[in-house]
Amino acid sequence: MFYYERSVHGQLLRKGVKGKKTAPGKPPAVCTDCHGIHGIRPATDPHAKAARSHLPETCGQCHEQIYREWKQSIHGRAWAKGVKEAPVCTDCHGEHVIRSPQDPTSLVHPQHIVATCSKCHESERLQRRLGLPTLRLATYRTSFHGIMNRYGVTEVAHCASCHGAHNILPSTDPRSSIHPTNLPRTCGRCHPGIGEKVALGKVHFAGTRAESPLYWLIKVLYQLFIAGLIGFFSLYIALDIFNYLRGRPSHAVSPHHPNDPLSHELVERFTLNERLQHLVLVISFTLLVISGMPLSFPEAGWAEKLLTFPGSPMWRYYLHRIGAVMLMALVIWHLLYLLTPRGREQLRHLRWTRKDFADIWQMLKCYLGLSHQKPKFGRFSWIEKLEYYAVVWGTTVMVLTGLALWFEAPFFVYLPLWVWHIARLIHSYEALLAFLSIIIWHLYHVHFKPGVFPMSWVWLTGKISLRHLQEEHPLEFEELQRKSQMGTRE
Numbered sequence: 162m163f164y165y166e167r168s169v170h171g172q173l174l175r176k177g178v179k180g181k182k183t184a185p186g187k188p189p190a191v192c193t194d195c196h197g198i199h200g201i202r203p204a205t206d207p208h209a210k211a212a213r214s215h216l217p218e219t220c221g222q223c224h225e226q227i228y229r230e231w232k233q234s235i236h237g238r239a240w241a242k243g244v245k246e247a248p249v250c251t252d253c254h255g256e257h258v259i260r261s262p263q264d265p266t267s268l269v270h271p272q273h274i275v276a277t278c279s280k281c282h283e284s285e286r287l288q289r290r291l292g293l294p295t296l297r298l299a300t301y302r303t304s305f306h307g308i309m310n311r312y313g314v315t316e317v318a319h320c321a322s323c324h325g326a327h328n329i330l331p332s333t334d335p336r337s338s339i340h341p342t343n344l345p346r347t348c349g350r351c352h353p354g355i356g357e358k359v360a361l362g363k364v365h366f367a368g369t370r371a372e373s374p375l376y377w378l379i380k381v382l383y384q385l386f387i388a389g390l391i392g393f394f395s396l397y398i399a400l401d402i403f404n405y406l407r408g409r410p411s412h413a414v415s416p417h418h419p420n421d422p423l424s425h426e427l428v429e430r431f432t433l434n435e436r437l438q439h440l441v442l443v444i445s446f447t448l449l450v451i452s453g454m455p456l457s458f459p460e461a462g463w464a465e466k467l468l469t470f471p472g473s474p475m476w477r478y479y480l481h482r483i484g485a486v487m488l489m490a491l492v493i494w495h496l497l498y499l500l501t502p503r504g505r506e507q508l509r510h511l512r513w514t515r516k517d518f519a520d521i522w523q524m525l526k527c528y529l530g531l532s533h534q535k536p537k538f539g540r541f542s543w544i545e546k547l548e549y550y551a552v553v554w555g556t557t558v559m560v561l562t563g564l565a566l567w568f569e570a571p572f573f574v575y576l577p578l579w580v581w582h583i584a585r586l587i588h589s590y591e592a593l594l595a596f597l598s599i600i601i602w603h604l605y606h607v608h609f610k611p612g613v614f615p616m617s618w619v620w621l622t623g624k625i626s627l628r629h630l631q632e633e634h635p636l637e638f639e640e641l642q643r644k645s646q647m648g649t650r651e
Contacts, residue, residue: 165258167260168259168260169264170190170259171189174191190223195220196210216251217232217237217240217249217250227327231327233330234325234329234330235329235331239291246287246290246291248281252280253268253269253277253278254267254269255268269321271315272310272313272315274321275298275301275310279298281293283298296365296367297365299367301320303459305456308456308459312459312465312468312473312474313474314474322351323338323339323364325338339364341360344359345359345360352569352570353570354571355570355573356571356575357573358573358576358577358578359578360578362578362581362582363578363579366578366579366582368380368582368586373579375583376586379583379587380590383594387597391598394601400528401528404528405610405611409527409533421628423626423627424626424629426627427624427626428625429623430624430625430630431619433623434498434503435498435507438491438494438495441490441491442552445484445488445491446484446488446595448480448484448487449484449592450592450596452477452480452484453481453592454596455468457589485563488556488559488560507540510539510541511541511549512546520536520543521543523535537635538634539637542634544606555591555595558587559588559591559595561584562584566581566584566588569581607620627641
């Protein structure tokens with residue numbers, strides 16, 4: 162009786178409701194409606210009114226329309242064929258403690274319906290016996306819908322949003338909400354104007370080699386590239402620190418002495434325009450990482466803390482788009498800057514030449530103890546050039562794939578769903594690559610290497626000491642000295 166009073170039936174009865182939407186004109190169900198009046202038998206008795214074998218008809222006494230829909234559904238048809246594992250009313254809604262789908266404690270509430278459906282669809286026994294498709298829960302949990310649903314956002318799509326509740330039909334049935342011809346309409350309920358090409362690809366996409374060789378290949382290549390690149394970065398930094406500790410720095414800046422005049426004489430390296438561009442890049446990158454990485458690693462503890470913070474899903478949404486808009490605005494800003502005389506000059510210095518390859522080899526010789534003469538860099542070393550082109554490439558890829566993810570409705574007008582899956586994969590791996598490159602490679606060379614630690618102030622002040630310039634960019638230092646001498650003679 163305690164459970165019944167807390168159920169939707171008991172609450173309606175207590176409120177004196179005579180009828181309800183699902184059964185107009187009929188009062189809420191009471192004990193005798195389900196168990197009978199005379200000759201009541203236990204639910205384990207196959208002849209009992211409340212026995213599992215009779216439950217659909219018993220509940221159908223009040224919920225007639227739902228009963229008709231269920232009978233035509235894939236579950237009802239399986240039940241009629243003798244598949245006793247097919248779900249009936251109580252499997253999804255419970256027995257005495259049946260609650261409204263809007264009740265957060267209900268088994269069919271958006272927060273719980275995935276777990277409810279998974280009781281059967283993730284059962285290995287039923288998958289083998291009935292041939293149920295596998296990896297449905299796994300693929301949903303790694304999707305944006307699944308991640309947001311897991312962390313409390315009830316507005317995103319769940320099982321019933323796409324498949325229906327009582328009228329679930331197989332995807333091969335033209336009446337099914339997930340039939341290819343109906344999928345744009347189904348997805349369009351949440352994504353208005355979505356294109357028809359959303360049906361060209363799998364929604365429950367696992368990305369296995371058999372399912373999509375191209376997707377799998379791109380994924381493997383990214384993993385190998387990231388592992389190899391980060392390994393190279395780590396080894397290079399270790400060699401740089403080792404050489405510095407041995408007293409023969411091949412790249413690190415030598416310690417400055419207080420009475421060294423070159424350490425106190427500053428020259429401009431970056432203009433205010435260039436420093437502001439860098440600042441916008443730092444801010445946008447930080448916003449994108451904080452708001453985007455949790456979606457790539459939703460199972461991580463730090464991601465869980467970020468996504469469960471009150472209001473975090475909403476703030477994550479806005480922060481990511483603010484960061485994206487800032488990044489796209491920076492792209493336009495930088496392109497206009499490159500049209501200026503200063504921009505063209507900087508771009509000329511950033512061009513990759515044969516000398517850069519020679520500098521890399523000379524650097525390796527220093528690290529291996531084969532030479533004590535470190536290479537002479539001009540305005541930009543090969544490390545800075547590599548970083549610049551990496552930013553250009555990464556920003557281009559992130560913007561293009563990000564726009565595909567942001568504006569998925571027009572995307573599916575022209576391109577199929579399987580391409581969208583690849584765009585999401587590339588967006589995620591490019592973000593990881595950028596994050597690791599910044600914290601390992603860029604921060605070391607700019608801020609953490611010996612002689613510079615704990616931070617270089619150039620990115621804020623735009624000024625660099627002549628000693629630093631002489632150590633890091635000797636060719637530029639020599640050019641500056643020649644210009645200074647020529648000016649003195651004149």
